[in-house]
Amino acid sequence: MxxxxxxxxxxxxxxxxxxxxxxxxxxxxxxxxxxxxxxxxxxxxxxxxxxxxxxxxxxxxxxxxxxxxxxxxxxxxxxxxxxxxxxxxxxxxxxxxxxxxxxxxxxxxxxxxxxxxxxxxxxxxxxxxxxxxxxxxxxxxxxxxxxPDISQEADLPPAILNILEKNRNKKIIVNNAFKLVLFKQQDLYGLDLLIDVARMIKGNNKNYKIIFVIASMDEKLNLYDHYARVIREENLEEVISLIPYSISFVKLMLESDLVVRATNTDGDAITVREALYLNRPIIASDVTFRPEGTILFANRDSKDLYLKINEVLNEPTKEPKSFLNNxxxxxxxxxxxxx
CATH class of the missing domain: 3.40.50.2000 (Glycogen Phosphorylase B;)
Known part of the structure; x- marks a missing residue:
């Protein structure tokens, strides 16, 4: 019954x-x-x-x-x-x-x-x-x-497909956030760290593209406007794109070369496990236990994050391996x- x-x-x-x-x-x-x-x-x-x-x-x-x-x-x-x-x-x-x-x-x-x-x-x-x-x-x-049931995931919208097409010769790094918030007076999802990484990518002429998805714009601190202004004023648009609406992050991960989870606090993050399940390299902050296969960087350390990104994207392509069994x-x- x-x-x-x-x-x-x-x-x-x-x-x-x-x-x-x-x-x-x-x-x-x-x-x-x-x-x-x-x-x-x-x-x-x-x-x-x-x-x-x-x-x-x-x-x-x-x-x-x-x-x-x-x-x-x-x-x-x-x-x-x-x-x-x-x-x-x-x-x-x-x-x-x-x-x-x-x-x-x-x-x-x-x-x-x-x-x-x-x-x-x-x-x-x-x-x-x-x-x-x-x-x-x-x-x-x-x-x-x-x-995830991939067949039930929504197709990526034309704007995302255009970004991917425009950057098809670059390594694609993807990140996501529920919404932009602070935790202990720091950016919870680490968008500020990724902007710092974007500065290093530009300064070192790396052929990388960061796509950062923000699913909800229900935020009171105007963080999105602040970050968008920084990106615009520092001419970082070619390196990092902000997507201020919900999409199928699963479908975006399938189009990516690397997934990043830069949170300064976390539970058992679904993004990390989805990346492992989809055989995508995943770099995550060391704020909590992460599943086998996760590459860790020092929490709130953008230089270490950049170092780990370079290590992953410049190493020889490995045979795909899923760390999650049935x-x-x-x-x-x-x-x-x-x-």
Missing amino acids: KKNILVIGPYSAIGGVSIHIKRLAALLSEKHTFTFIDESPRTNTETNVFNLRSKNLAEYFRLLKAADIVHIHTGILWLLYIHVFLAFVFRKKIIVTIHSLSNLNKKMSILIAQLFLSLASKTIIVSEEISNKFKLKNKIVLPAFIP PVSNYLDKYENIY
């Missing part, structure tokens, strides 16, 4: 968690029925998924009551606690996935989180590093990556046991 799984999290937001939620539901759709509560900021995007920010508490409680299992992916701590407590009151089976430590960087916040997570049947944690922060009997470490089969088995 199919179970009704209520998934709560940032369903419509463009980012790793929303990708995970959608791929997980698609993967298990033949075995279970999925409904959703979206916590993302309201947008003009048309969707049939109930958005919590509508403040329609009657619909929230209706969905909660109808569920057999409540699977919570929220990173907003006070919302996480409310969801867990109310699901417990409704006597539902509770599953929580912890995707990162970005809101759990103090001992007190972890202690409070543990108190609420003890009410869950299972707490899924996406990496060993995050897992080590929690003393829970019900925890399981399970990476968030689910392989994750679809693993997911099906493990989630059947969890649910």
Whole structure:
């Protein structure tokens, strides 16, 4: 008999968690029925998924009551606690996935989180590093990556294809960000580092092209305008292009020579695992554990990043190697046991 799984999290937001939620539901759709509560900021995007920010508490409680299992992916701590407590009151089976430590960087916040997570049947944690922060009997470490279905990925828009065609004789370096934000007063996704790398590429006449995709322009600090102005004023447009809208980053990675993840904090980044799955070289900051096959650079060090980029793009072409073994089969088995 199919179970009704209520998934709560940032369903419509463009980012790793929303990708995970959608791929997980698609993967298990033949075995279970999925409904959703979206916590993302309201947008003009048309969707049939109930958005919590509508403040329609009657619909929230209706969905909660109808569920057999409540699977919570929220990173907003006070919302996480409310969801867990109310699901417990409704006597539902509770599953929580912890995707990162970005809101759990103090001992007190972890202690409070543990108190609420003890009410869950299972707490899924996406990496060993995050897992080590929690003393829970019900925890399981399970990476968030689910392989993309390439056939379902949107084609790249003409503007991107034009950039690729114009730079077909260059090595293509791709990067992405959910949106431009600061973490600890530094650029979370490291666009400033990539602009610094672009300066070095130009100064050393390297035949590289950087494409940096920013999926959402919902930012209040005007960082995009600042970076676009720097690129324009320093005549770096031939070296680095900013794409201020969402595209299939999977399709762009397939057209690239190198993927970069320059974040100054991270969880189990889907970009890193997708690059490994697609047999693309991936350079990532050393802020957290990275899967086998990832090339690390020193966090917030653009010179080291540039050095690693040169090493990768100038080494002889290697035989493709995937570092992820049959994750679809693993997911099906493990989630059947969890649910």
